[in-house]
Amino acid sequence: LGASGALEMIACVMAIREGIVPPTANFREADPDCDLDVTPNVPRERKVRAAISNGFAFGGTNAVLAFKAV
Secondary structure: OOOHHHHHHHHHHHHHHHOEEOOEOOOOOOOOOOOOOOOEOOOEEOOOOEEEEEEEOHHHOEEEEEEEOO
């Protein structure tokens, strides 16, 4: 719990740096009414220009870290 935000931050920076989108774990089936470009189960190579990490904590505390390639 305590380090999850730091790990998400590292994942965001690495995705931008390495050009690899992390997968959505345990993704089984897409909703036909929801038109999202999901990365199911395996990473995908792609140019990543920006990434966001959302943190929702106990007691209503929220934080967002936004990263952009320069």
